[in-house]
Amino acid sequence: MNKNKSSFINGLLTENPVFGLYLGICSTLAITTSLNNAIGMGVAVIFVLTFSNIIISAMRNIIPNEIRIPVYIVIIATLVTIVEMLIHAYAPSLYSALGAFISLIVVNCIILGRAEAFASKNGILASAMDGISMGIGYTLSLLVMSLIRQILGTGILSFSNPFTDATIFSFTIIPENYVISMFKDPTGAFLTFACCAAALTAYINHKKKKEASR
């Protein structure tokens, strides 16, 4: 259990799929303009990642080795199609905000990477856990990015119910005249990402130094 716990924390921090391993960057940069998009995307990825890990792990002994990648891709594409249809039906405003990036979950390297590196070698339960922890790590990265970008870019921190569009909370943090609108643009996305990744590297270096001096 202890080992599981430490690998769970690894997935969130030191081996964070986004800032540590640079996987799934495209969607991270593109959709983190608001908290709503980040959470919607995060939940969609957790769903796809967990179920693709479970299905691939369950089928790992019957998939021929030579054609495993196409098989994985079909499984993932099927799950993404399901998610896309569900979001389209129940959260239309989220669907239009995320746009093409929902279907691009198929080519999100995190999902294929975990299928290849973990689910194809481990049991169903462990794979499900791995999918959830990697998915949460991804979602946390999205949350950090979107918090920074939304607060600096619009000055307002808000969250609304994706199913009904009713506002749940909305605070004004920075007065309108002092907002840095660049953070809503691609430039801000790249800059925020670079700083987050550098911060994580600095933290890991610091931890390593501490361990070395001990």
Next chain:
Amino acid sequence: MELVSMFIAAVLINNIVLTKFLGMCPFLGVSKKMSSAVGMGVAVIFVIFGASLISYALYYLVLVPLHLEYMQLITFILVIASFVQFVEMVIKKYSPSLYKALGVYLPLITTNCTVLYVAQQNITEQYSLIETIVNSIAVPAGFLMVLVIFAAIRERLESADIPECFKGNPIALVCAATMALAFSAFAGLV
């Protein structure tokens, strides 16, 4: 004229890497050397052009008549994966020198989100056949251009004095941010 402005818009204004954030993995992965950047860019143009034309034909000739539009995603990703595999085999058989130059980049392209994005964009924007052809050349051409510029910057970065924690990808992303800022000036050109 409309096609020319469409081409310029896709290359400069709506650049796939700097405004849509697609193809980030190869953008960071193969931009360390100029020669590999050019190789990757050319391979991407070739694959996107082929794969989007096949997807376009399949969508309008098979999926629409059979009312299977919801199978779009699965069909397209299979077309891309098999097209890449096919191209790899053909090049390996008939042109070993070209294979040596492009071979290592081809398998990577399957997971390049640009390919899937362009194939889907052609359908969702309801482009005609000619518009599809122009779009499928213009988008990867923009990718090639940005990749080459970026590789040139990164070769210079090798000798720069960078804070420890920014070394590697973070500083590259800061450069990408500056490039995105420069490219945002193209908005409103067409």
